[in-house]
Amino acid sequence: MPGVLVTRPEPGASRTARRVLEAGFQPILLPLTETAGLPTDAGQVPADAVAVAVTSANAVRHASEEIIAALAALPCHGVGKRTAEAARDAGFLSAREGPGDAEALAENMGDIFSGKTIVYLCGRVRFPVFEQRLERAGVQVHPVETYDTSAVRCSDKDVLALTSGQPVDAVLLYSAKAAAAMQVLAARPALKLLFEKTRFLALSQRIAAALDYGAGKAIEIAATPDEDALLALLRAPC
Template sequence: MLRVLVTRPEPGASRTARRLQDTGFQPVLLPLTETATLPVDAGLIPDDAVAVAVTSANALRHAPREVIAALAALPCHAVGARTGEAARKMGFSSVVEGAGDAEALADSLATAFPGKAIVYPCGRVRFPLFEQRLEAAGVLVHAMETYDTLPVRHSDGTILALMSGRPVDAVLLYSAKAAAAMQVLATRPALQGVFEKTRFFALSARIAAAFDDSGGKAIRVAEEPDEGALLALLPAPR
């Protein structure tokens, strides 16, 4: 059975593990990042905001209840189905789902709301192009940082014990920060045997770029930035 290392944080890690098990893989959970809630003042929400944009379900999960209550009446434009589902569960009544591409969502919002103000619940660590595209089109983006992404460090001994000394067949990378951390782990002398023949799979080209392949580690990129496309890259279970 192929062993697949899942590097994303909870709660997504366990969800991915179940999906892998259901399709015949052996998941191993090793989150390389974790999310931490940041303080947010609901009073900072602009009165003239006409919509909410969300590119990460974590941004909603970490938002205070009073912030969600203040935003829930506005139309919510979610990057994809998973984020849209999270928005509905949090109480948003009007949710528009994109195809999973943040840049495409930015282009859509730029067309719909030129000169208007939107609220963008987001993480402290994020890719700037989304906001840059909107601001270039004259959309007033009020970024509301609800969470931070922090590294999780693991000792060689912890990883070797988790792997039971056996090699990993594949690694799934969901963020640039995790990809950079994984590249360091893969080159640790004590872990050479674990990752010597491992294949690496990234959710997007930006994430793959954070994985320095100078050590000869090949990496493949999902055709679309969603988990289904990422898992489709895995070799068939044996």
């Protein structure tokens, strides 16, 4: 059974592993990043906030009960289905599912909230495009950082044990930070043979750019930035 490296952290990793197995591949769990909550309190919420934006489910999973309680009555705009579900699970009374892409969500919210203030629940490590687009539309964005992301160190021994020393058929990449960590991992002399013919499947162009693995490597990008599209790449012929 072809081996597929799942690089995302829990709780998403196990769910993805089940889907990979159902698709006829052998999942290999090797999270390359981990998240940790940051301290937050209700004092970080501006009094004039009229809505909440969330582009990562981790932002609500790691948000403190105090922050959720302060924001729960405001409409929450999630970037996609899973983010909206995570917001509802966290306690938001109204969580709307967005278009699945952060830039498209910014465009939608810019039309609705121009001249108003919104809270952006987010991570310390993030790309600025979402906030920049909203600000250009006249929206006052107030970021509240609820979590941080860091790379996970993996030894050659650990990787070889997980893969049984066999070549990896595909790698699923969900974040730019994981893609950068994957580039370093695959370049290690002891691991090069594992990744010589690997297909690197990225959730977006930005993630693929972070891999920057060089000519001759099979880097493929999902048609839309969601897991269904990513797994469709996995099932498609090389």
